[in-house]
Amino acid sequence: MSPRHLALLLPLALFSAVIGCKKDPQAGGAGRDTGTGDIVIGHYASMTGSEATFGQSTDNGIKLAVKEINEKGGIKGRKVKLQTEDDAGKQADAVNAVNKLIQQDKALAIIGEVASSLSKAGGQICQKEGVPMISPSSTNPDVTKIGPMISRVCFIDTYQGAIGARFVLEELKLKKGATLYDRTQAYSSGLNEGFVDAFKKRGGEIVTQQAFSGGDTSFSAQLKEIAAAKPDFIYVPAYYSAIVNIGLEAQTLGIKLPMIGGDGWVSDVLKSSRDSLNGSYFTDHYSKEEKRPEVENFVAKYKKEFGSEPDSMAALGYDAAGVLFAAMAKAPTLNGDDLAKAIADTKDFAGVTGKITLNANRDVEKRAVVQKMQNGDFVFFKAYEVEK
Amino acid sequence: MTSFFQIIADGISIGALYALVALGYTLVYGILQFINFAHSDVFALGAWASLTAAAMLGLSSAFGAQVPPFYLTLLVLLAAMVVCGAFGYAIERLAYRPLRNAPRLNVLITAIGVSLLLQNIGQLEIFRAKNQGMTVYSIPFGPFPRVMPPMIVNESITFLGVTFNTVDLIILAVAMVIMIGIEWMIFHTKIGLAMRAVSFNHRTAALMGVNVDRVVSFTFVTGAVLAGAAGFLYCLKYPQLRQTADTMWVLFGLKGFVAAVVGGIGNIRGAMLGGLCIGLIEFLGVSTISSDYRDVYVFSILIVVLLVRPNGILGKAVVEKV
Numbered sequence: 001m002s003p004r005h006l007a008l009l010l011p012l013a014l015f016s017a018v019i020g021c022k023k024d025p026q027a028g029g030a031g032r033d034t035g036t037g038d039i040v041i042g043h044y045a046s047m048t049g050s051e052a053t054f055g056q057s058t059d060n061g062i063k064l065a066v067k068e069i070n071e072k073g074g075i076k077g078r079k080v081k082l083q084t085e086d087d088a089g090k091q092a093d094a095v096n097a098v099n100k101l102i103q104q105d106k107a108l109a110i111i112g113e114v115a116s117s118l119s120k121a122g123g124q125i126c127q128k129e130g131v132p133m134i135s136p137s138s139t140n141p142d143v144t145k146i147g148p149m150i151s152r153v154c155f156i157d158t159y160q161g162a163i164g165a166r167f168v169l170e171e172l173k174l175k176k177g178a179t180l181y182d183r184t185q186a187y188s189s190g191l192n193e194g195f196v197d198a199f200k201k202r203g204g205e206i207v208t209q210q211a212f213s214g215g216d217t218s219f220s221a222q223l224k225e226i227a228a229a230k231p232d233f234i235y236v237p238a239y240y241s242a243i244v245n246i247g248l249e250a251q252t253l254g255i256k257l258p259m260i261g262g263d264g265w266v267s268d269v270l271k272s273s274r275d276s277l278n279g280s281y282f283t284d285h286y287s288k289e290e291k292r293p294e295v296e297n298f299v300a301k302y303k304k305e306f307g308s309e310p311d312s313m314a315a316l317g318y319d320a321a322g323v324l325f326a327a328m329a330k331a332p333t334l335n336g337d338d339l340a341k342a343i344a345d346t347k348d349f350a351g352v353t354g355k356i357t358l359n360a361n362r363d364v365e366k367r368a369v370v371q372k373m374q375n376g377d378f379v380f381f382k383a384y385e386v387e388k
Numbered sequence: 389m390t391s392f393f394q395i396i397a398d399g400i401s402i403g404a405l406y407a408l409v410a411l412g413y414t415l416v417y418g419i420l421q422f423i424n425f426a427h428s429d430v431f432a433l434g435a436w437a438s439l440t441a442a443a444m445l446g447l448s449s450a451f452g453a454q455v456p457p458f459y460l461t462l463l464v465l466l467a468a469m470v471v472c473g474a475f476g477y478a479i480e481r482l483a484y485r486p487l488r489n490a491p492r493l494n495v496l497i498t499a500i501g502v503s504l505l506l507q508n509i510g511q512l513e514i515f516r517a518k519n520q521g522m523t524v525y526s527i528p529f530g531p532f533p534r535v536m537p538p539m540i541v542n543e544s545i546t547f548l549g550v551t552f553n554t555v556d557l558i559i560l561a562v563a564m565v566i567m568i569g570i571e572w573m574i575f576h577t578k579i580g581l582a583m584r585a586v587s588f589n590h591r592t593a594a595l596m597g598v599n600v601d602r603v604v605s606f607t608f609v610t611g612a613v614l615a616g617a618a619g620f621l622y623c624l625k626y627p628q629l630r631q632t633a634d635t636m637w638v639l640f641g642l643k644g645f646v647a648a649v650v651g652g653i654g655n656i657r658g659a660m661l662g663g664l665c666i667g668l669i670e671f672l673g674v675s676t677i678s679s680d681y682r683d684v685y686v687f688s689i690l691i692v693v694l695l696v697r698p699n700g701i702l703g704k705a706v707v708e709k710v
Contacts, residue, residue, distance in 0.1 A: 047531075048511050048531040048631075048633075049531065049631070049633070049634075050533065050630050050631060050634050052531035052532055052631070053532055088633075183680070210679075211680065212679065213680065213682075215634070215635050215636040215639060216679075216682070217626045217628075217630075217636060218402070218626065220398065221671075221674045221675055221679045222679055240533075241533055241628075241630060244533075244535050244627065244628035245626050245627065245628045248627055248628070252542055252544060252553055253544070254544060268522055268523075268532075269532065269533050269534065269535060269628070271522065272522070272534070272535040273535060274535070274538065
């Protein structure tokens with residue numbers, strides 16, 4: 001069925017519902033599954049581009065989950081097939097990728113994206129076409145507001161920002177903060193907002209908020225402003241692609257303030273930041289050093305499969321696939337509406353990144369960890385359970 | 389508020405980099421009257437080649453911050469210049485020479501094609517060298533950002549209340565030496581005479597016994613070698629390199645192009661002057677107004693110059709081009 005046919009059918013279906021037909025109005029993806037053959041799931045991600053480590057890690061996590069479920073005999077006796085599309089970190093490409101996955105590859109569910117702005121672009125299409133989408137790690141609050149087809153397995157920006165604020169006040173006992181964020185990324189401004197709100201509410205003071213835009217390589221002007229405002233620390237909720245230069249420039253300028261970041265820091269690139277980021281902290285979804293059976297199992301299997309250590313993007317990709325497969329096994333059929341409902345009903349799923357229970361907005365509130373940069377590596381520092 | 393002299397110092401340092409890139413645009417434009425839009429990608433290639441060369445020499449940012457001996461730093465610079473020069477030659481030979489007498493538009497489209505080709509090849513990862521589980525370098529460069537190992541001791545020096553970084557001084561010194569060298573080459577050597585002759589009229593020059601192909605190749609290689617040096621200096625200043633298709637490279641190249649136009653395209657001294665102007669204006673705007681409009685200042689200057697003095701600041705002053 002082409003989108004044009006669906007568009008024609010939808011008003012008809014609504015009309016029939018209005019005039020008293022007992023049958024539920026049919027959303028677009030209601031009859032998509034053929035009931036036989038492989039179950040195709042789609043993944044769109046930045047396999048290339050500036051944020052490529054996000055896409056590649058996530059894809060590895062999903063691959064591992066797919067391999068496991070197939071070894072266990074698949075879902076409802078059918079094999080799962082993963083189709084990955086590259087969006088190079090660009091919105092237009094993300095839209096094309098999702099369209100291709102749905103129309104051409106006949107994907108029954110979509111996993112993606114890491115970047116919130118791309119999840120919003122792809123999510124619109126999934127919602128319109130009635131194909132359930134699970135975002136592994138888009139943390140912007142607006143992502144799941146697109147509609148009931150969209151859900152996620154990670155916490156949201158404001159929640160993560162608040163965890164950062166709690167950590168700074170409770171653990172580091174620093175009261176005067178400055179922030180430096182990327183105004184072109186929904187993720188970065190969202191985290192900044194969540195942090196600033198929570199920090200002020202808990203009695204902290206923000207002396208200055210500085211912004212930069214995506215492609216910038218020089219941050220000395222902003223860093224000088226920050227140094228002039230004399231804060232105790234700098235909150236830098238940006239993607240890793242900006243962090244190393246920020247750290248090195250701060251070092252050259254003689255700014256010796258601790259930096260606090262978010263999960264956008266997760267990348268091996270930071271490990272080669274010389275020693276400029278030593279002693280910085282960032283909030284994250286999980287740590288590979290945690291002593292929980294889910295984590296230990298996952299890390300061991302991942303190492304065996306890919307020869308490297310899984311970062312939190314890989315863990316979230318694995319969890320997103322895990323939640324999806326569990327929902328598929330439970331759902332009466334694999335059609336859009338049934339599957340979306342099964343995903344939304346997810347309760348206490350024991351994921352690598354913690355217990356996953358979707359709330360009414362199909363968002364998750366779950367534990368967060370704080371990692372520390374130490375001698376060019378990420379070290380587990382502390383875990384924060386959900387505050388009741 | 390940073391002091392006025394501090395802004396000038398910061399502006400000159402980045403301006404010297406723009407000037408080096410602008411020289412490449414200006415040289416090629418002076419000879420062929422066409423804008424080599426692949427120049428910013430050769431610049432990116434220079435930066436990535438420096439990183440790869442440094443990693444191949446066993447220097448890696450992951451393992452401490454020791455600075456290598458002086459001759460290794462020079463070797464890395466040389467490697468970047470040689471790689472870019474070779475690419476400059478290949479681009480001219482394979483993409484532009486066959487179109488020498490074709491309409492201008494065809495050449496322009498080819499330039500954009502070459503640019504996209506370089507950007508995308510740069511993202512491939514055919515060979516990958518690993519050390520302790522981390523990729524140290526790959527050929528071509530792969531999609532991941534990487535960090536240039538330290539090549540020089542970068543310290544802040546305060547002189548009369550103005551803080552310089554060592555790297556800024558080095559950039560300025562290298563840029564100056566290269567510019568003076570190019571200027572000298574064009575006005576005091578035989579190949580320089582040939583370049584001027586070809587820029588005047590390449591048919592007549594050919595009739596007078598100038599080997600036009602060789603002169604054009606030489607110009608391209610020189611421009612590419614300069615881009616290589618600029619790429620090396622760039623990663624001394626901003627060690628984290630983004631992958632070759634990142635818009636950041638294109639933007640940097642565009643600013644170099646703006647510098648060439650502002651100074652008077654086709655004019656060597658104009659390129660230097662334009663580069664410094666752009667750097668200064670950018671930093672002046674960033675420090676006094678806001679860093680949000682970093683690119684707006686530069687392109688506003690382009691518009692103003694095009695309206696007031698379409699040939700650029702030095703465009704008319706020198707009649708003889710290149």
